[in-house]
Amino acid sequence: MIELSNVHKQFEDNEVLKGIDTVFETGKTNLIIGQSGSGKTVLLKCIVGLMEPTSGDILYDGRSLAAMGKNERTQLRSELGMLFQGSALFDSLTVQENVLFPLRMFSEMSDSDKKKRARYCLDRVGLEGAYLKFPSEISGGMQKRAAIARAIALNPKYLFCDEPNSGLDPLTSIKIDELITDITEEFQMTTIINTHDMNSVVSMGEKVIFIYEGEMGWEGTKDEIFTATDQHLREFVFASKFFQKSLELQTK
Amino acid sequence: MNLLEHVGKYSLLMYRTFSVPQRWKLFFKQLWREIEKLGADSLFITLIVSIFMGAIMAMQTQNNIENPLLPRYTVGLVTRDTLLMEFCSTIICLLLAGKVGSNIASEIGSMRITEQIDAMEIMGVNSANFIILPKIVGFILFVPILVVFSMFSGILGGYLLSVATNMISPATYVYGIQYWFIPWYVYYSIIKSVVFAFVITSVSSYYGYYSYGGSLDVGRSSTNAVVNSSLIILLLDVLLTKLLI
Numbered sequence: 001m002i003e004l005s006n007v008h009k010q011f012e013d014n015e016v017l018k019g020i021d022t023v024f025e026t027g028k029t030n031l032i033i034g035q036s037g038s039g040k041t042v043l044l045k046c047i048v049g050l051m052e053p054t055s056g057d058i059l060y061d062g063r064s065l066a067a068m069g070k071n072e073r074t075q076l077r078s079e080l081g082m083l084f085q086g087s088a089l090f091d092s093l094t095v096q097e098n099v100l101f102p103l104r105m106f107s108e109m110s111d112s113d114k115k116k117r118a119r120y121c122l123d124r125v126g127l128e129g130a131y132l133k134f135p136s137e138i139s140g141g142m143q144k145r146a147a148i149a150r151a152i153a154l155n156p157k158y159l160f161c162d163e164p165n166s167g168l169d170p171l172t173s174i175k176i177d178e179l180i181t182d183i184t185e186e187f188q189m190t191t192i193i194n195t196h197d198m199n200s201v202v203s204m205g206e207k208v209i210f211i212y213e214g215e216m217g218w219e220g221t222k223d224e225i226f227t228a229t230d231q232h233l234r235e236f237v238f239a240s241k242f243f244q245k246s247l248e249l250q251t252k
Numbered sequence: 253m254n255l256l257e258h259v260g261k262y263s264l265l266m267y268r269t270f271s272v273p274q275r276w277k278l279f280f281k282q283l284w285r286e287i288e289k290l291g292a293d294s295l296f297i298t299l300i301v302s303i304f305m306g307a308i309m310a311m312q313t314q315n316n317i318e319n320p321l322l323p324r325y326t327v328g329l330v331t332r333d334t335l336l337m338e339f340c341s342t343i344i345c346l347l348l349a350g351k352v353g354s355n356i357a358s359e360i361g362s363m364r365i366t367e368q369i370d371a372m373e374i375m376g377v378n379s380a381n382f383i384i385l386p387k388i389v390g391f392i393l394f395v396p397i398l399v400v401f402s403m404f405s406g407i408l409g410g411y412l413l414s415v416a417t418n419m420i421s422p423a424t425y426v427y428g429i430q431y432w433f434i435p436w437y438v439y440y441s442i443i444k445s446v447v448f449a450f451v452i453t454s455v456s457s458y459y460g461y462y463s464y465g466g467s468l469d470v471g472r473s474s475t476n477a478v479v480n481s482s483l484i485i486l487l488l489d490v491l492l493t494k495l496l497i
Contacts (some may be wrong), residue, residue, distance in 0.1 A: 048374055077376030088367040102375050105275055160374075 001026050002047065002158065002190055007056035009042055016042045018214040019056070026190045029181055029204045033196060034211035035236060041162060043211065044194045048080060048160055049073065060158065078106050081151030081189075083180075085163040087143040089135040095146045096122065096131040102153050121149040125179060141172035145179070152183060159184065161193040165200060177203050198237060201225065210236065262458045268380040269388070269457075282386035290352050290387060290453075291394025295401060297351060298344060302335075302402040305343070306409025309334055314419045327420050328410065328428020335406040336437040337497075340399050342489050345448035348398070349481045353456040356387055357477035360460025361470035369461070384457040388450060395449040396442045403438070440496050447492065448485050455481040 002024040009017040016039045024030040034040050045051040047058055049065060058065040060076060068076065089098050099118040107114060122131060125145040130138055135146070144164060151159060161180060165173035181204045184191040193200065201208060205222035210233045218230045225237060238244050273279035313330045360383060363369050372379040407429055414425040459477035463470050 050370055050373060074376045077374060080374055082371065082374045084367040084371060086366055088371040090368055090371075091362075091366075104278060105375065105377055154375075 001061055002192070003059040004047070005057045005059065007043070007046060007058065008054045009039075009046055009051065010054045016214050017046070017053070020211070020216050022209050022216065022219060024190055024192050025207065027185065027188045028206040029184050029191045029193060030207045030209070031201055031205040032192065032194045032209050032211060033201060033236070034217070035196065038211045039214040040194045040196075040211055044160060044162055044192065047192065048082060049077070078154060079157040081154070081156035081159045083144065083147050083151050083159070083161040083164055085166050087135070087140075087147040089143055089146055089150070091135055094132050094134055095127060095138065095149075098135070098146060099150045099153050102150065106154060117153060118149075121153050122146070124152070124183075125149045140167050141169075141176065144168065144176050148176075148179060148183065152187065155187065157189060159187075159189045159191040161191070161195075163195055163197075164193060165195065165197045170199065173197065173199060174203065180204065196236075201237075212236075261462065262454070265380055265384075265458055265461060266454060268378060269384045269454075271378060271381050273381060273385065274378060278382075279386060282382070283390050286386045286390030287394050290355070290391045291398065294348060294351060294398060297347070298398050298402050299405050301344070301347060302340070302405035303409035303412070305339055306331060306335060306406030306411075307413040308409075309339075309406070310410035310413045310425070311419065324420055324424045325428035325431055328425040329431050330428075331410040331425075332407060332429045332433075333437065335403055336441050338489075339406060340402040341441040341444040341448065342485065344399065344402050345395075345445055345452065345485055346482055348395075349448075349452045349456075349485060350478050352391065353452050353478045353481050354474045356453060356456040357460040357463075357474040358470055360384070360457055361463035361473045364461060364463045365466060365470060380461065384454070384461070387457060388453040391453045392446055392449045395445045399442055399445045400438075403441070443496065444489065444492050447488060451484050451488065452481050455484060 004020050004022050004024075007017055007020040008015065020043060032040050032043060042051065046053045053066075057067075060079075063072070063076070065073075065076075089095070090101065093101065096115075096118055099121050100114055103109065103114040103117060107117075109117065119131065122128065125148050127142060127145050127149065130142060130146070135143055138146070159180070164176050164180060168176065177200050180191065180193065183189070193204075195201070201222055203222075205225070207219070208222060208225055209219040210217040210230070212232045218228055218233045220228060225233070228234065228237075309331045310327050313327045317324075317326060360369075363383070369379045369383070372382060410429070411422060411425055414420045414422045456477035459473040459480070460470075463473040
């Protein structure tokens, strides 16, 4: 479980996060939604420790991130897995070497066990035939899968995904969403996904928080989102003409 | 950003870079890769430039000796000493600032903008240490080889000129390059080049590591890396010449 307590982040005169309070539960897919520039990515970077909040605290199963020393942070980092918007696979390494990277850095397993673990993770995300390919030789969807395999290689307790569907077609997006949901349940992780893809919200938002101009606009579940009265949320959710049309047809 | 801010950020980056590698096995693997990429791959350009510069230096010296009292072997002597004292360390390192410096800045800059560095940090890897340290150590280890190679190639260039033309006889040139040889000049050149190698790799890494934005910004970082490391090399050249000669 990850708790956010009054998290603020300011860049010079620009206050990007204005006091975020929420709880992300274990074994669930938690979604952060909001318009571009609303502060989603900054919030995610604060949660994972890539940025320091100006004030407020983030608690990982009761452990305060702000109060952690260097060693505790290093320990915590080994419990985190992250899927970046652009996959962030290492160009100079093959897909298998990318998954082996965290294992080589932090695991005490034998070389053969590390290789077995890497192949298990790659098989789990459906990349059986791509072990020896370089990231530039595989499609965007396969790159996301490889990045998920790398993120779960060390059996993390917390998984973070920044725009996992950006640049993917709708079918591939659904597959990636299903994969993240399955993995979250299977490994009992606390998963936080940063997205503005409403398909993802509808398919996997067990808990959704809506950020509007750096503030907590709304929080609830994927089902509650359609009956929410918050004006900004409604504008965001029903911005898609396709979505509006689908809902109209369903209600008819 | 002012100069002090750059110095502060650079110092902090170097502090993070010079820590004990988390995995020695991976460090040595990276080190070997960097020696090959930054060092061995620079041998050809060093060879070509040094041979031509050696030949040109010999030709210019020959053409500009007008005093009949000056012996002809002065051509070999001047060529050798110019190569040893300045060309093989300073000029070759300025050339490498362009080749190696831009390579490092653009590689690390691309890793930054594609979030590969963030991915390492999330995993708990000291990205500065993992990426930058092998580059600095690898290039510092290989640069003396490049300098000595450049010395031989430059002197060979002058010799080839003497063989190919009748400007000076090969025997006189060979006598000149052996005349009043001061071994310290070789060490002096190597010491300078090691300092310059550190400047090239660390300054270029600094500009790459703090790149942000898109490919245009990476290009800008690469240009800044080359320009600034060249300026620092020239500044340090004055300082080291004063200290070591």
